[in-house]
Amino acid sequence: MTKKPSRRDFLKTGMAASAILMVGPQTTMAAQRPKPFEKGSIGSLELANRFIKSSTWSGTADKKGYVTDLTLKFHSEVAKGGVGLILTGNQIVMTNGMSSPYSICNCDDNQAEGLKRLADCVHRQGCKVVVQLSHSLARSNPKLFLAEGDELWGVSAAPYSPDSPVPKEMTKKEIASLVDAFTAAAVRSQKCGFDGVMLHGAHGYGLNQFLSPAWNRRGDSYGGSVQNRYRVVGEIMEGIKGNLGPDFPILFKLSAQDFVNGGIEPPEALEIAQRLRDSGIAAIQVSACSPVSKEDKHCFKDEILEEKDEGYLLDFSQYMKDSVKAPIIAVGGIRSLSTAEGALKDGKADYISMARPLIREPNLINQWKSGNVARAKCISCNGCFETGLQGLGISCRIERMLKENKAAS
Numbered sequence: 001m002t003k004k005p006s007r008r009d010f011l012k013t014g015m016a017a018s019a020i021l022m023v024g025p026q027t028t029m030a031a032q033r034p035k036p037f038e039k040g041s042i043g044s045l046e047l048a049n050r051f052i053k054s055s056t057w058s059g060t061a062d063k064k065g066y067v068t069d070l071t072l073k074f075h076s077e078v079a080k081g082g083v084g085l086i087l088t089g090n091q092i093v094m095t096n097g098m099s100s101p102y103s104i105c106n107c108d109d110n111q112a113e114g115l116k117r118l119a120d121c122v123h124r125q126g127c128k129v130v131v132q133l134s135h136s137l138a139r140s141n142p143k144l145f146l147a148e149g150d151e152l153w154g155v156s157a158a159p160y161s162p163d164s165p166v167p168k169e170m171t172k173k174e175i176a177s178l179v180d181a182f183t184a185a186a187v188r189s190q191k192c193g194f195d196g197v198m199l200h201g202a203h204g205y206g207l208n209q210f211l212s213p214a215w216n217r218r219g220d221s222y223g224g225s226v227q228n229r230y231r232v233v234g235e236i237m238e239g240i241k242g243n244l245g246p247d248f249p250i251l252f253k254l255s256a257q258d259f260v261n262g263g264i265e266p267p268e269a270l271e272i273a274q275r276l277r278d279s280g281i282a283a284i285q286v287s288a289c290s291p292v293s294k295e296d297k298h299c300f301k302d303e304i305l306e307e308k309d310e311g312y313l314l315d316f317s318q319y320m321k322d323s324v325k326a327p328i329i330a331v332g333g334i335r336s337l338s339t340a341e342g343a344l345k346d347g348k349a350d351y352i353s354m355a356r357p358l359i360r361e362p363n364l365i366n367q368w369k370s371g372n373v374a375r376a377k378c379i380s381c382n383g384c385f386e387t388g389l390q391g392l393g394i395s396c397r398i399e400r401m402l403k404e405n406k407a408a409s
């Protein structure tokens with residue numbers, strides 16, 4: 001029986017891999033390690049500092065996936081707050097790919113006007129913005145299909161979770177249409193003024209399903225070996241680069257470990273990261289888990305109440321950073337400037353991204369920059385989803401309660 005690698009095992013593997021994979025001078029020398037408010041570049045994308053707003057589905061689109069004024073308000077506020085880059089919430093590239101209601105669609109040119117307004121409203125605040133592109137495949141919710149005849153697609157005929165419906169295994173023709181849809185969405189995003197695209201390959205979404213043996217049980221050229229499971233990502237990268245040239249930044253959100261039976265383990269994630277680098281990825285955001293992960297693992301972990309609980313995925317970003325020569329973006333439970341500073345100084349990441357703290361306090365980075373270095377107030381309770389699911393846009397539950405209490409007193 002094969003022993004499951006421990007965290008220590010994968011760190012060791014990472015170190016061995018780094019000796020093999022690193023060519024040329026090490027770029028992680030202490031002297032070259034960035035500081036939080038230092039400028040940076042991700043491919044051709046110049047950033048004012050090392051802070052990035054991690055993708056958040058904002059629950060602000062209308063029922064057909066069009067950008068609304070609420071979408072613009074949410075993003076303008078974050079853009080004003082001091083981050084160098086906003087990664088948008090996942091935008092759906094096909095009408096059968098939505099998993100959460102009121103998601104933004106990037107699947108046809110009618111949506112371009114709203115998307116352009118979104119890019120413009122962020123740029124007006126001097127911030128950069130990258131679109132996260134996704135298809136939920138077996139994780140899609142059939143109640144949210146947008147076109148007549150839409151079907152639930154899966155990499156294989158395996159349900160996303162034991163409670164999910166069994167999808168239809170995609171034909172090669174359907175896979176080609178998925179590649180075309182990602183490519184077309186990237187081209188549309190570039191025309192609308194976005195500074196790059198991120199492919200969502202984490203948290204159990206469609207590209208994660210292709211990459212992971214937990215969902216991908218295909219016997220053809222898209223299943224089996226890592227090379228085959230990576231094929232669809234490689235084709236999307238080629239499609240985008242073929243249309244937009246080598247300099248348009250493509251980023252990737254990668255699950256370093258799925259924490260599901262038969263899912264991706266760190267050494268395999270490292271191999272995927274290496275392939276991404278070879279395909280010309282501009283940066284890799286290192287996440288892990290999905291909503292169906294076991295062992296109480298979650299991509300948006302709760303109860304991060306003290307500094308010692310922060311940065312729960314930093315071991316994974318360090319593992320990638322030690323071995324892959326591409327900018328690494330950390331995510332997961334970073335709540336204080338000292339943790340962010342430490343992660344950069346210790347060579348665990350090149351950029352720091354945060355999601356929930358910037359929902360509660362969009363101005364957090366400006367505050368830190370001005371010398372007020374209090375920890376983020378976010379208590380990681382995940383109450384911000386509630387209003388999003390009602391189509392009112394995500395908002396902090398605690399701030400809502402404080403407001404109500406104040407109004408009542």
Ligand SMILES: Cc1cc2nc3c(=O)[nH]c(=O)nc-3n(C[C@H](O)[C@H](O)[C@H](O)COP(=O)(O)O)c2cc1C
Pocket residue numbers: 054055056057058088089090132200202203253287299300301331332333334353354355356357382384385394
């Ligand atoms: C309301 C909400 C929506 C999210 N939507 C997305 C998404 O669309 N795409 C994505 O990659 N991650 C999404 N995430 C995950 C975050 O990007 C991030 O990986 C996670 O919240 C951990 O970071 P944090 O501890 O700073 O919140 C979402 C998280 C929250 C709380």
Ligand code: SF4
Pocket residue numbers: 356357359360377378379380381382383384385395396397398399
């Ligand atoms: S509801 Fe507020 S405190 Fe809770 S996770 Fe969301 S932003 Fe943080």
